[in-house]
Amino acid sequence: MKKTGSLEALAEALRRLPGVGPKSAQRMAYHLLQHDREAASTLGHALLNAMDRIHHCSSCNTFTEIEICETCQDAQRDGTLLCVVETPSDQMMIEQTLTYKGLYFVLMGRLSPLDGIGPRDIYLERLIARATDGIVQEVVLATNFTNEGEATAHYIGEMLKARGLKVSRLARGVPVGGELEYVDAGTIARAMLDRRSA
Amino acid sequence: MKKTGSLEALAEALRRLPGVGPKSAQRMAYHLLQHDREAASTLGHALLNAMDRIHHCSSCNTFTEIEICETCQDAQRDGTLLCVVETPSDQMMIEQTLTYKGLYFVLMGRLSPLDGIGPRDIYLERLIARATDGIVQEVVLATNFTNEGEATAHYIGEMLKARGLKVSRLARGVPVGGELEYVDAGTIARAMLDRRSA
Numbered sequence: 001m002k003k004t005g006s007l008e009a010l011a012e013a014l015r016r017l018p019g020v021g022p023k024s025a026q027r028m029a030y031h032l033l034q035h036d037r038e039a040a041s042t043l044g045h046a047l048l049n050a051m052d053r054i055h056h057c058s059s060c061n062t063f064t065e066i067e068i069c070e071t072c073q074d075a076q077r078d079g080t081l082l083c084v085v086e087t088p089s090d091q092m093m094i095e096q097t098l099t100y101k102g103l104y105f106v107l108m109g110r111l112s113p114l115d116g117i118g119p120r121d122i123y124l125e126r127l128i129a130r131a132t133d134g135i136v137q138e139v140v141l142a143t144n145f146t147n148e149g150e151a152t153a154h155y156i157g158e159m160l161k162a163r164g165l166k167v168s169r170l171a172r173g174v175p176v177g178g179e180l181e182y183v184d185a186g187t188i189a190r191a192m193l194d195r196r197s198a
Numbered sequence: 199m200k201k202t203g204s205l206e207a208l209a210e211a212l213r214r215l216p217g218v219g220p221k222s223a224q225r226m227a228y229h230l231l232q233h234d235r236e237a238a239s240t241l242g243h244a245l246l247n248a249m250d251r252i253h254h255c256s257s258c259n260t261f262t263e264i265e266i267c268e269t270c271q272d273a274q275r276d277g278t279l280l281c282v283v284e285t286p287s288d289q290m291m292i293e294q295t296l297t298y299k300g301l302y303f304v305l306m307g308r309l310s311p312l313d314g315i316g317p318r319d320i321y322l323e324r325l326i327a328r329a330t331d332g333i334v335q336e337v338v339l340a341t342n343f344t345n346e347g348e349a350t351a352h353y354i355g356e357m358l359k360a361r362g363l364k365v366s367r368l369a370r371g372v373p374v375g376g377e378l379e380y381v382d383a384g385t386i387a388r389a390m391l392d393r394r395s396a
Contacts, residue, residue, distance in 0.1 A: 006248040007261055013244035014215075016237035018229045024217060029248070030285065031216045033261055034306050037249050039214035044245030046211035047230070047238045050204040054231055063205055063231055087228065108232050 007033070059130065061123055062088050062106040071104060078102045080137040084127065084156060086110050086144055094142060102140070105130055110143060111152040124156065131160055138166040145172060205231070257328065259321055260286050260304040269302060276300045278335040282325065282354060284308050284342055292340060300338070303328055308341060309350040322354065329358055336364040343370060 007029060014025035032040040056062070057069035064070075071077070071091075081102025085091045091104050107122040119125075131139055139160050143149035157167045173191040174183050205227060212223035230238040254260070255267035262268075269275070269289075279300025283289045289302050305320040317323075329337055337358050341347035355365045371389040372381050 006244070006251045006263055010244045010248040013237070013241035016234060016241065017212075017215075017226050019222065019226075026287065028215050028217075030261075030287070032245070033248065033252055036214060039211070040245045040249050043211035043214065044242045044249070046204070046208045047242030047245070050208040050227070050231065051235050051238045051242070053204045063228075065204055089224065089228075 056108075057106075060104045060106055061108060061126060062091065062104070076101070079135045081140065082131055082136045082138070083140040083142050084153075085142045086149065086152075090142065090144070100140075103136075107143070107152070110146075110148045111155055112148050119155070122152070124159070127156065128159065128163070131165055132163055136165065138168060141167065141169045145170075254306075255304075258302045258304055259306060259324060260289065260302070274299070277333045279338065280329055280334045280336070281338040281340050282351075283340045284347065284350070288340065288342070298338075301334075305341070305350070308344075308346045309353055310346050317353070320350070322357070325354065326357065326361070329363055330361055334363065336366060339365065339367045343368075 010032075011022070011025045011029045014020055014028050015022060017025075020028070053065045054063050055065075057064040057067075057072055059068050059072040062069055062071070078101050081100075082105055083091075083094065083100060083102055084105050084107065085094065086107050086109060088106055091106055094100055094104075105127050107127070109117055109122045111117060111119065111122060130136070139156075141153040141157055143153045143156075153169055157169070160167050171194065172187070173194060174180065174187060180188060208230075209220070209223045209227045212218055212226050213220060215223075218226070251263045252261050253263075255262040255265075255270060257266050257270040260267055260269075276299050279298070280303055281289075281292065281298060281300055282303050282305065283292065284305050284307060286304055289304055292298055292302075303325050305325070307315055307320045309315060309317065309320060328334070337354075339351040339355055341351045341354075351367055355367070358365050369392065370385070371392060372378065372385060378386060
């Protein structure tokens with residue numbers, strides 16, 4: 001069988017989605033054509049629509065359709081606190097805890113020299129401009145506790161401390177509901193070092 | 199964070215791809231927005247284009263952009279042979295063997311009562327019309343050797359034999375390069391029953 005042009009182009013385009021190989025791409029293309037043409041049209045429009053409308057919030061750098069996102073515009077929030085996260089998903093997780101009422105800055109990544117991701121790729125110049133606006137007093141570093149997230153936090157922390165800002169990091173320790181027997185030694189060691197008066 | 203409308207719509211639409219759950223859909227959406235907007239636009243256009251242009255070949259039922267696909271239009275092919283396959287991928291596999299020069303009919307599925315896939319969903323009326331065009335003399339059943347594929351082959355075979363057509367099935371046996379020690383008993387049993395003079 002000679003594949004038709006549009007079908008070949010569709011399979012090629014689906015392959016560029018993260019985690020989709022040639023076999024899955026072909027399966028997806030056949031599935032859409034045979035069983036779910038409506039989903040395919042919806043996805044097509046959603047993609048073009050999203051790429052056309054979504055850009056970075058000029059304040060916190062997250063994805064938004066408006067110039068400054070709703071979170072940044074919220075007058076109820078504490079402008080003296082700025083929480084730095086890696087991704088919009090991380091921001092969402094923190095929002096769900098209902099314990100933080102300050103503003104955010106979304107890096108859209110983490111420093112990762114091995115992957116060629118340097119300070120410019122995580123918008124550090126914009127972060128510095130944002131953090132030194134004269135209103136922000138404390139920056140809470142909430143990057144992940146992976147090696148790369150820790151390195152990113154360290155790098156940003158040093159940079160902001162040099163500009164006279166108070167910098168904090170999410171506490172590390174035993175997870176809520178955690179049993180010591182099943183927690184890794186590194187976490188327990190850190191919890192011991194960071195122990196607090198009861 | 200409140201997700202913006204277009205972003206939410208994009209993640210929702212990506213979820214409808216087979217094998218993509220909510221987490222993957224969100225990861226894909228962020229990846230496209232952050233790192234590969236060009237791929238997203240390409241995919242968007244490819245989807246709309248494909249849905250707009252691709253339909254079933256009026257002769258063999260495969261996907262094509264023209265009324266009758268190139269394979270069916272090929273005058274070099276033997277019109278007395280019709281090979282029935284489940285999917286365009288199966289047809290491609292047979293084409294690659296370079297051993298078959300007849301025409302095809304693509305079911306776009308298999309009978310599967312448990313999934314609610316009956317004779318109408320695999321275009322059996324069109325297959326009968328195609329096979330009884332007066333030119334086709336032998337129908338080669340090349341559905342998969344799974345339970346559903348075998349059932350489909352049996353059902354189609356009975357139907358076509360009742361209409362006076364010669365019906366054959368791909369041979370079953372030990373795979374080329376196969377060692378008996380590692381071949382399953384069912385395959386060896388079938389190869390023994392179907393043994394041929396050497």
